[in-house]
Amino acid sequence: MEKKFADRDLACLTQLDEFLTSLEGEKGALIPVLQKAQDLFGYLPMEVLVYISRKIGVPISRVYGVVTFYSQFHLVPRGRNVIRSCQGTACHVRGASAVMREVRKCLELEGGAATTDNLRFTLESVACIGCCGLAPVMTVNGDTYGRLVPEKVGDILEQYR
């Protein structure tokens, strides 16, 4: 099983093992373990899910069920910069969809694609980040940009290229 992992991944795996040891005896640890694994690997590759399943004795079917249930978990690699465009009610009535359209245009994301081909950006929508006073809002890697209008989007994204 271990043969499948590259060196860099093995280093992540060691850290994941340490985390698993620290959780020894804790009930309901699956979600925190998956969160840690995604932190380390950037996403959740299938071989990591199999590894976790064996390590903590939870059937892979259940692990997969949990991963695909929660929107925070990702089975495919994501871009280096993650843009989260808020689609909350306050943002919606203050023009979030025009902002979202502009982001898609700037990143040349066609159809429903979320990640750019060069893996530089991933665009996701989020239900509400709780900055409704600044609507419409988006975050890039945790930095928040508020009171957006489509004209501002290009300059903001430029900083992360």
Added chain:
Amino acid sequence: MEKLARAHVLVCGGTGCSSSGSKIIIPALREKLQAKGMEDEVRVVETGCHGLCEMGPLVIVYPEGVFYVRVKPEDVDEIVETHLVKGRTITRLLYREATTLETVPGYDKIAFYKKQKRYALANCGHINPESLEEYIGADGYEGLAKALDMTPEAVIEEIKASGLRGRGGGGFPTGLKWQFTRAASGDKKYVICNADEGDPGAFMDRSVLEGDPHRIIEGMAVCGYAIGSDEGYIYCRAEYPLAIKRLRNAIAQAREAGLLGEGILSGKFNFDLHIKEGAGAFVCGEETALMASIEGRRGMPRPRPPFPANSGLWGKPTNINNVETFANVPSIMRDGAGYFASQGTETSKGTKVFALTGKINNTGLAEVPMGITMREIIYEIGGGISDGRNFKAVQIGGPSGGCLPESLLDLPIDYESLTRAGAMMGSGGLVVMDETTCMVDVARYFLNFTQDESCGKCTPCREGTKRMLEILNRICEGMGKEEDIPLLENLAKSIKGASLCALGQTAPNPVLSTLSFFRDEYEAHIREHRCPAGACAALIGYTITDKCRGCGLCKKACPAGAISGETKNVHVIDKKTCVRCGECQAKCPFNAIDKS
């Protein structure tokens, strides 16, 4: 022991203000004060949310209580030189009332705060959320100390006497819930704080967690004592990293000080807390789904009974309340039930925090006594509708709530009257809408949300919301049919009656309330293929009038190449190629493009 300072500068470090720049202002202030050798005289405090998020970043200088708004990093020098050194107020940074445009110097004179009664939010914005000493200085943990001197039964009686009801949406009497959990048989019981604030447009729980985390710990400890539990969980959504950080810090401080852990306040009561981070699922705000998620499973609700009070987390009796409910507990214990019970209406006691957002001048958090009218909140506290537009509707209660029209603005807000009007208290998000908001589009927006967040376990919710969304999409695109309205009503009835949990049971509310108050908008979409608010892209068109000077800016701006015309001649939009993005109208310097 820290030295006494002659002035305190409070800078809001809530999520709203730090996003609009307080993160840069705080170090800049400290640096400037150090350069002037004033770091011992003036203390800079990063506080939690003050509630007036629209005007952030907020800076308040004490002892005068001068309230500066929209402060920029370049203003720091002036605040130090003019205010802190020379003692002069900087007029241009003062708050201006949205209605009168007059400047207001002090916190307590601003209309936004005048009508408020901050009880759950009493400390938010006034203390340093990372300091246990400041919380204790504001009478923190006194409620817990008092509770521990009483019998658990007496604590429950006190909470019952206060009339506190669940602030997360259901409105179930809190004392009664505690009593059920206490009465349940079992040696191990749990306390859970629901901090999975998922309603778009509600952020009061986040503000309490970020601005006053010890209050939640205290409230949960009181509950633990009352129901006979020694272990609690705070389930916080992962989208709130700052709240999680401050909670972790507060829990560590409380353990250190003997306020959590074994033998609290040198007595016999043991209680400890864990934090669980959510993983992104709206349905986890439902209590049985939340517990499934803590147990490491998919967050799917299960039928009740058994209620969590008898069989909750890992099958043990569990009491679950939301953040704002727990936030009220310490003060009720400290002051006794009397004050809380004296506020509000007959059936809805106390104060409630509302999140004001949308097309309103003062976006932010307002805590007011129950029974206040919507008009007072929107016009007196919220400062009215922004951009001089007209009020159309207010959406209350998030995806489970409804839209209320102008005729109901004088409705007193309490649990029962809102439910009667077809909305609900929910978590207390108020989204104000003006005449440019299309009510069909709003209904579609919420259905899109609930359809997306439906966990898929029960058919009425999973399939029903999808079908309703398809119909609403059709109507917004101008392809609605006459029979669509009765079909929507029929589906709504089935979904409400047959869904497993509150997510499904309330999902049709936004559609039903817009259908009852704004039916004419649905009819205009269906019969005349017209969107009266001019919001549904498929039903609007742009035309260039003879005000056009032929400058060509619109032609350049059009992403679809739909505009043609010679320089200095009136241009024309080709309706077939036009994608109705509105770029041309935004760019036109002569107001020559009409939307219809």
